[in-house]
Amino acid sequence: MxxxxxxxxxxxxxxxxxxxxxxxxxxxxxxxxxxxxxxxxxxxxxxxxxxxxxxxxxxxxxxxxxxxAETVTAELAATRQRIDRLAGGRTPLRIATFGSGGRALLPDALTALLAVHPELELTVLEREPEHSLPLVRDGSADLALTYTLGEPRPLTPGEQRRLIWAPLADDPMYAVLPRRHPLAGRTRLDLSELAGERWVLGCLKTEEHLRRYAAGVGVELDVAAATTDYFFAQALVRAGVGVSLIPRVALAESAEQAVVELGPYRLVRHVAAVTTRRAAALPHLVLLLKLLTGRPG
Known part of the structure; x- marks a missing residue:
C-alpha cells in the first residue's frame, strides 16, 4: 500500500x-x-x-x-464537496483567476450563472497562473482563469487525461504613451521605435518575458517603475514617468494617454479556462464554460 x-x-x-x-x-x-x-x-x-x-x-x-497524488487529492476534494452539498444544500464553486482577466471576464458570466444556479456558494481567489493551476490540479479550485504569453502552451499528455484547457481570448499587448509623447499620434509602431525610453512595468511576473521580447528587436528595458497593477502603471505613464506595455483587457480610458498597436510582431496573452474533466461535467461548470467561451446554449 x-x-x-x-x-x-x-x-x-x-x-x-x-x-x-x-x-x-x-x-x-x-x-x-x-x-x-x-x-x-x-x-x-x-x-x-x-x-x-x-x-x-x-x-x-x-x-x-x-x-x-493529484488525482487522489482531487477525488477527495470532490467527495468533500458532495458531502457539503448533502449537509447544507449549497454547492461550493471555487474560482482562481489573475486580476485583469477576472475583471474583464468573470462579472457578467457569474451574474448569468447565479441567475440559473442560485444554490452556488462562490469563492473567488486572485492568483497568478503558476499558483492557480496547482489549485485546480489538487482540487482546491474548481476552475482557473489563466494565460500564457507568446505561443499557447498545451497541457502535457498526463495533464490532458485529467484537465480541460478551454481557450477564451487572445489579449494583445499595446504600447501606452503619455499624450504629449512624439509617437502618441501613431496608430501602429514597432517596439524598436521605443528604444531609449524609460519603462513602467505593470506586471512583475512578466518582466523577464518582456525583456526577451524587447531584446529581440534590439531594445533594452530601462525600468523607471515596476508595479503589480496595470492601472497604477498607466497612471504613472500619464504622469510622464515612462512608457508601458499593457494588455487590451486592462487598458484605461483616459485623454491623457495614447494607446498604440504594436506591429509587425505582437506580444499576446492567450487567456484560457482550466478545469478538471470530472468537474467539467457538472451542470454549473458546463454553463460557466459556455458563458466564458461565448458558446450559445
Missing part, C-alpha cells in the same frame, strides 16, 4: 523543488520531509527523487506518483 500522506508530501516537494521549501509550506521540518520521502521510496521499491545541492527533481517513478 502507498501512504496517501507521503504522496501529498511528494506532491509538495515537486511544487517547491526542495525539501526545505516544501517543509516551510507544510509547517514541517526538512528532516521530516526527507524521512517521509525516503519511506515512500522504500514502499515503492525505487527512487522517486534525485537529490542535488540545488534541490530535488523527480524521477520517472516520482512523476507517476505525483500524478496519482
Amino acid at each position: 502507498i501512504d496517501t500522506g507521503r504522496l501529498r508530501i511528494l506532491h509538495q516537494v515537486s511544487l517547491h523543488g526542495s525539501f526545505s521549501r516544501a517543509a516551510t509550506a507544510m509547517g514541517l521540518t526538512a528532516s521530516a520531509i526527507s524521512q517521509q520521502v525516503a519511506a515512500l521510496e522504500r514502499d515503492v521499491g525505487t527512487a522517486v527523487v534525485i537529490r542535488t545541492s540545488k534541490g530535488v527533481t523527480l524521477t520517472a517513478a516520482g512523476r507517476l506518483l505525483v500524478e496519482a
